[in-house]
Amino acid sequence: MIKDKILKIKELFPETELNESKIIGIYKIEQQNNLSVTIKILSVFGGLFATLAFIAFIAISGIWDSATALEIIGFTIIGFALFLHKKVKNLLLDTFSISAYLVGVVLVVFGLNSMHISENTIIFIVFLIGVISLIINQSYILSFIAFLLLEGSVLFYFQENHIKEMLSVFIIVNLILTTFIFFNEAFFYSLKNKLTDLYAPVRVAFVVVLLFSMSIISIKNNVILPVLYQTFLSLVVAFTFLYVVYKIAVKMQIKDRKSVFILVIIALSISGIAFFAPQIIVALTLILLSYYVHSKMLFVLSILSFLLFIGFYYYNLDETLLYKSIVLMALGLLFLSFNIFILKKANA
Amino acid sequence: MHFNNNDIKIISKNSNLQNEQISWLLDKKVYTKPKDWYFFLNYFSLSIGLGFLATGILFFFAYNWQDLHKFIKLGILEFLVVVTISAGLYWHKKPILSNILITVATLLTGVLFAVFGQIYQTGANAYDFFKGWTFAVSLWVLVSNFEPLWLLFIALINITYFMFTKQIATDWSDSTYFLILLLLNFSVTGMVLFLKQKFQIATWFIKVITAYAILAGTIAVITGIMHRRSENFLFIYMLVLGFYLLLNWYAVKQKNIWIIALTLSGMIAIFISLLLKRAADSSIFFLTGIFTVISVTALIKLILFLQKKWYDKR
Numbered sequence: 001m002i003k004d005k006i007l008k009i010k011e012l013f014p015e016t017e018l019n020e021s022k023i024i025g026i027y028k029i030e031q032q033n034n035l036s037v038t039i040k041i042l043s044v045f046g047g048l049f050a051t052l053a054f055i056a057f058i059a060i061s062g063i064w065d066s067a068t069a070l071e072i073i074g075f076t077i078i079g080f081a082l083f084l085h086k087k088v089k090n091l092l093l094d095t096f097s098i099s100a101y102l103v104g105v106v107l108v109v110f111g112l113n114s115m116h117i118s119e120n121t122i123i124f125i126v127f128l129i130g131v132i133s134l135i136i137n138q139s140y141i142l143s144f145i146a147f148l149l150l151e152g153s154v155l156f157y158f159q160e161n162h163i164k165e166m167l168s169v170f171i172i173v174n175l176i177l178t179t180f181i182f183f184n185e186a187f188f189y190s191l192k193n194k195l196t197d198l199y200a201p202v203r204v205a206f207v208v209v210l211l212f213s214m215s216i217i218s219i220k221n222n223v224i225l226p227v228l229y230q231t232f233l234s235l236v237v238a239f240t241f242l243y244v245v246y247k248i249a250v251k252m253q254i255k256d257r258k259s260v261f262i263l264v265i266i267a268l269s270i271s272g273i274a275f276f277a278p279q280i281i282v283a284l285t286l287i288l289l290s291y292y293v294h295s296k297m298l299f300v301l302s303i304l305s306f307l308l309f310i311g312f313y314y315y316n317l318d319e320t321l322l323y324k325s326i327v328l329m330a331l332g333l334l335f336l337s338f339n340i341f342i343l344k345k346a347n348a
Numbered sequence: 349m350h351f352n353n354n355d356i357k358i359i360s361k362n363s364n365l366q367n368e369q370i371s372w373l374l375d376k377k378v379y380t381k382p383k384d385w386y387f388f389l390n391y392f393s394l395s396i397g398l399g400f401l402a403t404g405i406l407f408f409f410a411y412n413w414q415d416l417h418k419f420i421k422l423g424i425l426e427f428l429v430v431v432t433i434s435a436g437l438y439w440h441k442k443p444i445l446s447n448i449l450i451t452v453a454t455l456l457t458g459v460l461f462a463v464f465g466q467i468y469q470t471g472a473n474a475y476d477f478f479k480g481w482t483f484a485v486s487l488w489v490l491v492s493n494f495e496p497l498w499l500l501f502i503a504l505i506n507i508t509y510f511m512f513t514k515q516i517a518t519d520w521s522d523s524t525y526f527l528i529l530l531l532l533n534f535s536v537t538g539m540v541l542f543l544k545q546k547f548q549i550a551t552w553f554i555k556v557i558t559a560y561a562i563l564a565g566t567i568a569v570i571t572g573i574m575h576r577r578s579e580n581f582l583f584i585y586m587l588v589l590g591f592y593l594l595l596n597w598y599a600v601k602q603k604n605i606w607i608i609a610l611t612l613s614g615m616i617a618i619f620i621s622l623l624l625k626r627a628a629d630s631s632i633f634f635l636t637g638i639f640t641v642i643s644v645t646a647l648i649k650l651i652l653f654l655q656k657k658w659y660d661k662r
Contacts, residue, residue: 008349009359013369019362026358038609039648046644049620050637057633096641185353186371189360196361200353252382291388293353294380325407332400339393 002027047099054103070111077104078129082137098141105129105149119160127153138197147198147205155213164223168233171213175282178206179240182289183247207286207298211305214279218309219316237278238271241285248288259341266338279309351377418467425460429453433488447494454485454497475511482508495553502536502557523580526568530561530584534591537561541598555606558595562607565591566614570621603658609651616643 006020063069081101105126112122130150134143151174158166181188181203188199217223225233245267254263274281283306290298314324356378360370380388409416409424436449458481465472472480482504489501509532513525540557543549565588572581592611599607623636 002355004349005351005355005359009363009365009373012373013365016369017364018359022362023358026362030354038606039651042609042613042644042648042651046640050640050644053633053637053640057630057637060633061630096645099641186367186374189357189370190365190367192361196357199357248385251380252385287392291380291385294378295353321407321411325404325411328400328404328407330404332397332402332404335393335397335400339390339397 044098047096047102050096051099051102051106054099055106058103058107064110067111067114070107070114074104074107074111077101077107078133080104082133082142085139085142086137098145101133101142101145120157123153123157123160134198135194138194140201143198144201144205147202148208151205151209155209165226165229167213167217167223168225168229171210171217171282172233172236174206174210174213175236175240175285178203178210179244179285179289181206182293185293203295204298207290207301210282210286211301214282214309215305218277218279218312231275234275234278237281237285238274241271241274241281242267244285244288244292248292251292262341266334266341269334277309277313280306280313283309349377353378421463421467422460425456425463429456429460432456443493447492447497450488450492451494451497451500454488454500457481457484473511473515475508475515478504478508478511493547495550499553499556502560505532521580522571522575523577523584526571526581526584527587530565530568530587530591533561533564534587537595558607559610561591562595562610562614566617569618573618573621573625603654605651605654605658608654609647612647612650616640616647619643 002024006018006023009016009018058064058070058073063073077100081097081104084100085097108129109122109126112125127150130146130148130153133146134150137143137146155167155170158164158170181199185199188195217225245263249260249263254260270284271281283302286302287299287306290302314328317324351373353374356370356373359365360373365373413421432449432453436446436453439446439449461477461481461484464470465477470476482501485501485504489497506529509529513520537557540549540554544554568584569581569588572578572584575581592614595607596611598604599611620636620640623632623639626632
């Protein structure tokens with residue numbers, strides 16, 4: 001199977017040099033660890049449960065009372081998990097090293113907390129743990145968790161210091177980075193370093209962070225952004241959506257003047273939703289992006305959040321059912337007109 | 349030749365492929381092709397557009413619902429039930445469409461019962477509502493050959509039973525409640541597995557049904573272990589043990605890893621609850637953690653071994 005792929009690459013790019021034995025070796029390991037969904041679910045739940053049990057043990061046994069002991073154990077476990085995972089390329093250890101890593105982080109945080117260290121310092125240390133983990137270990141699930149720690153600590157910093165307007169800056173930066181990452185996969189692969197391995201898990205983590213931060217602002221009265229920040233956020237969301245649509249239109253080779261005109265009008269009207277509910281347009285952008293790169297998991301994730309965001313938005317809207325009904329029908333007609341336009345193109 | 353992005357990553361990391369070449373490979377071999385974009389956008393915009401339009405119309409009726417005469421309220425719903433069922437019969441040569449229509453009719457029947465109860469204030473409780481709904485649709489469920497509808501029906505039966513024990517049979521003990529629940533779902537599972545040998549039944553449906561039965565059995569046993577009158581659950585322990593053994597005998601015969609993985613996970617959960625029941629000091633939690641890691645790892649090893657033994661013959 002992999003040999004066919006190597007042959008195909010050689011056929012496409014005759015002057016390319018490939019380290020064939022290494023590639024085949026990597027595939028051999030991947031095949032041995034080619035796990036079904038059942039096993040993945042088992043290992044995740046097993047890991048989580050074991051984590052809880054160990055935390056309960058530490059809480060009851062009295063180690064909890066000594067902050068220094070918590071720190072020493074916590075950092076040892078984190079280091080152990082990172083290096084164990086790096087040395088032993090065996091996914092059976094996933095359960096163990098992931099639960100160990102999470103236990104370590106929890107211990108470090110609680111230890112620092114009982115040492116009465118300021119919250120901002122704790123947040124910074126968690127951020128550092130995330131960064132260092134990413135430098136040491138690039139395996140899929142661990143780097144996914146480490147990146148979530150890193151982003152989560154930034155989000156938590158804004159929350160703790162009551163600078164909620166920074167949330168919109170956070171979302172804007174994340175949205176732009178996510179779009180950049182989705183369209184520049186080849187660039188990361190051509191670097192041929194640690195970033196190449198980090199690419200896939202970090203991309204998933206970016207989508208999760210974006211959807212999470214959008215759900216924070218989509219809950220009614222949860223975060224009220226200043227008007228300026230809100231408008232700026234909506235503008236960036238709308239422009240990102242239009243940029244993604246443009247990229248897809250280029251890919252689909254939509255060129256004739258009439259089609260471009262209709263597409264521009266429909267895309268502009270859809271992007272207008274960003275000024276009422278940016279979360280819906282972000283989810284829509286992510287649907288398009290994940291379909292663009294052919295990622296099934298991210299596609300399902302963004303479709304689900306798209307539907308949830310719409311549901312929540314309408315549930316929370318302080319308008320009469322008549323208003324909601326008219327807006328929904330108008331949106332339905334908008335998408336249907338787009339469909340008719342596309343169908344006509346496909347038949348032509 | 350089909351590539352995924354992991355292939356491209358591994359190959360480009362171990363070769364001197366340049367940015368433009370990798371970009372070309374991803375674009376042509378991994379990413380969505382223009383043809384698929386038309387397909388996707390067509391179905392996406394159609395379903396979103398129709399969905400919004402239908403919800404909008406629904407909201408429009410909901411807005412005016414208070415002012416509608418009860419004759420019109422019931423009339424709309426009954427008309428919809430009749431239309432969907434007739435359409436389902438008319439398109440009986442297109443099984444998927446027909447089955448979806450029957451499922452919609454089944455859901456509408458529930459709405460009809462709810463509206464009926466609301467208009468006439470029949471004084472019926474939730475149990476009566478679900479009982480009526482379940483009985484009214486059972487004929488459609490029997491004749492339709494559609495797994496989602498069966499799943500809905502089994503869920504309805506379970507909800508009806510749950511409501512029955514909450515609202516009618518309030519004096520039943522926990523063990524009686526679980527006993528009947530288990531007998532009900534175990535026999536459903538047995539029936540489905542038996543029918544599977546005669547008819548084509550979707551794999552996901554069998555997975556959901558067996559998972560639910562095993563989950564119910566495990567929860568019943570754990571409830572029994574944690575219950576202050578554990579001895580009342582003795583019969584349930586034996587029943588679940590017998591069910592697990594039968595299932596595993598079937599799974600080994602049919603080479604079904606899903607059932608083996610689930611029953612063994614259930615056994616692990618039961619064993620952990622036994623450990624935690626005796627929790628006197630912190631060491632039990634440490635033991636639980638160690639036990640979880642070891643047992644889950646062993647279970648994964650077993651699954652990998654079985655996968656290799658049963659499926660890797662080619």
